[in-house]
Amino acid sequence: MSLVFSLAAALAATIVQQWVRDYMHVFQRYSHPLKRARIRQFLYEGADGWYMSAIVEGVPALIHISLFLFFLGLVDFLFGINTPTAISTTTVIAVCALLYLWTIVAPILNPQSPYQSPLSGVFWYIFQVIRGRRRINHGTGSARTRISTNMTEGRAQLAMQESDARKQRDARAIRWVIDNLTENSELEPFVLGISGSLNSQWGRAVWETVLRGEEDGRIPARATAAPGQAITLPDLSHSITHATANLAHREGTLQDLGSRITRMLKTCTDPGILPTEEARLKRARACIDGVLSLVLSMERNNQWEWFAEADVLTQTLTYLGDTERRVRDPSIVSLFDSMFMVRWMCMSLITMSKVLQTSGVRNAAERVIKCLADVRGEKGGTSDDIAARTAKIIDQCVKNGWGAADNLRVALNREVEPNKAEELFHEIVSENKHDIAELEYTWNSVGWAHDIDEAIITLMRTILHASGGIVEYLPGALLRWQQDSRQMPETGMRATPTYLMPHFIPPRLLVQRLWLCAWALRDIATKGWGVSLSQSKTLGDLCAPELQVPSIKAQLQTTGLMKAQLWRLQDLRDGGLAYTLELFMSAVRSSKATIYHSSRPIFIGTFRHVTSAWIEAHSISVGTQRLLVLLLHEVLSANNDTPADEVPGYIIDEFLTFIGLVLAKKKGSHVDHAVRVIEDYVALSGGMRKVAQETLFVIKSPIRVSVE
Secondary structure, three states: OHHHHHHHHHHHHHHHHHHHHHHHHHHHOOOOHHHHHHHHHHHHHHHHHOOHHHHHHHHHHHHHHHHHHHHHHHHHHHHOOOHHHHHHHHHHHHHHHHHHHHHHHHHHHOOOOOOOOOOHHHHHHHHHHHOOOEEEEHHHOOEEEEOOOOHHHHHHHHHHOOOHHHHHHHHHHHHHHHHHOOOHHHHHHHHHOHHHHOOOHHHHHHHHHHHHOOOOOOOOOOOEOOOOOOOEOOOOHHHOOOOHHHHHHHHHHHHHHHHHHHHHHHHHOOOOOOOOHHHHHHHHHHHHHHHHHHHHHOOOOOOHHHHOOHHHHHHHHHHHHHHHHHOOOHHHHOOOOHHHHHHHHHHHHHHHHHHOOOHHHHHHHHHHHHHHHHOOOOOOOOHHHHHHHHHHHHHHHHHHHHHHHHHHHHHHOOOOOHHHHHHHHHHHHHHOHHHHHHHHHHHHHOHHHHHHHHHHHHHHHHHHHHOOOHHHHOOOOOEEOOOOOOOOOOOOOOOOOOEEEOOEOOHHHHHHHHHHHHHHHHHHHHHOOOOOOOOOOOHHHHOOHHHHOHHHHHHHHOOOHHHHHHHHHHHHHOOOHHHHHHHHHHHHHHOHHHHOHHHHHHHHHHHHHHHHHHHHHOOOOHHHHHHHHHHHHHHHHHHHHOHHHOOOHHHHHHHHHHHHHHHOOEEOHHHHHHHHHHHHHHHHOOOOOHHHHHHHHHHOOOOOEEOO
């Protein structure tokens, strides 16, 4: 019988091999995809209906039966010849038989068992029919359903069942990947999948377990939003254990992951490592997506540097920003879709928030404030009080000079025939003597502000250097300062910097640019029409181009140029919270992706990440408070008056909630201003702004602390 089963197994194996070869070759003969698909489906249904898989699995069973029949015959033969030899042989065979029986039932006792035999499927079927395991089916309302009677499908169902055991397996798998994948090409698909995994409730729970370094935990709530309310992102902060061993494991995991991402980021900016720019951009995008997702999903006070070294991250962000501007290759441009640009922008803002907290930037801002306080030699009072009085004097000078320069701009830009240009020139000089004199007086009045200009320009360079150039690509943060083609006096002039930061304008340099118009008019009038080198092609070219910069005009029309800048300097000295939010609001306004539902959690997560540490610290300086109120005024006014410049409602709700926390129990002129602005905002909406009303209630709380 053993020989019969052996030969039957050989014959069956040959026939099965022929069946499989024919099955594979039949539909591969045809090139038409639809025809191949139909033939394959036709044959597959036949193979499945005739239980071909069971026959294939039964072939090894014939070999096993043949072997045990041979053992039985051997034992019977040995007992007739030599009993001791037969007993020892029977013992060995019995042990092997027991082990074989164990492999049959092992998958039933533990579905994770790697040991099985051809008969395991039969016993699995019998077990499931008689008793049967059950699993929670989340697709049917968490009802418990029976596991499949097919062992392969049943084990797959158990592996995919959402449970604490699966969560721990997934977490161990991630840790294994982080610990064992050493090549960048191997790790890149893993990093690419981080952002996608954190988009799901289950993925966040798994990463929570990975970062906790322990084997239990709760699944965080799904990101949801009730009608009229901002989306609530899952807060993983409750999951961080304070146990020393777990914290060490967690930090080791994060640092290991961060070092690997940092190493990948370095390859993105080195053209000698990856063969094409497209490959470098794909890797850079994967890393930025992964880092941002981890940063936004971690606890708010997390040391985000664990995910990438700051200087390497800034280099990569700058590289991406530069590439998006200069490259027009369709295969590369396609990588910069609107959602990735949102993620790039938010990662850049988070990076900027950290850059502004560095000692270099804070010390540079402090030097400007000190210069404002010392430049006039005034004594008495704190440096902030003296600086505020200096800022007020500068604002008055700039305002007077700006008004005079704007009057000249209107006059000089009148249309005139070329042969009548000289006549118009003399008419303008005669009619605008007061404006020319005002500009000359203003220029002479701010000569002492030279040191302030130099301190502000140094601050701008410090921010640009510390950010690695990121600030150049953030909307509204940095502009190229238009070079002045007008003639200038040979002495006493300050060269114009390459860049203009609308939030930090050197006041004397601005007045210089305004005054050059008056100087040119005087020079032409003195030397004669057609003789002076100051004469330009058109009279309008004599005007300062800064008169057309909206951000400068807006500052002059509200609080005053230097007053707002002083608040901004005080804010930078204390960490740059309000300035970061100014950059954030500019980015939100410029982004066309704010209307997409998928971008909301990213913008909201970025806002909360930037502000959460300050909320926990409960210490926001008065300068920062005042700048926040100024930003609130700009945002709410824009949403009421200029629909094209609107900030989405969900961001305004977040901002109002934050303002309420900042100004709660405070009092002062800026607090009263904030109340008026919010009340106007509520009134214009017909009282429908629930979050704004709640913010008013918090700010108007009877217990308030003076910050004047």
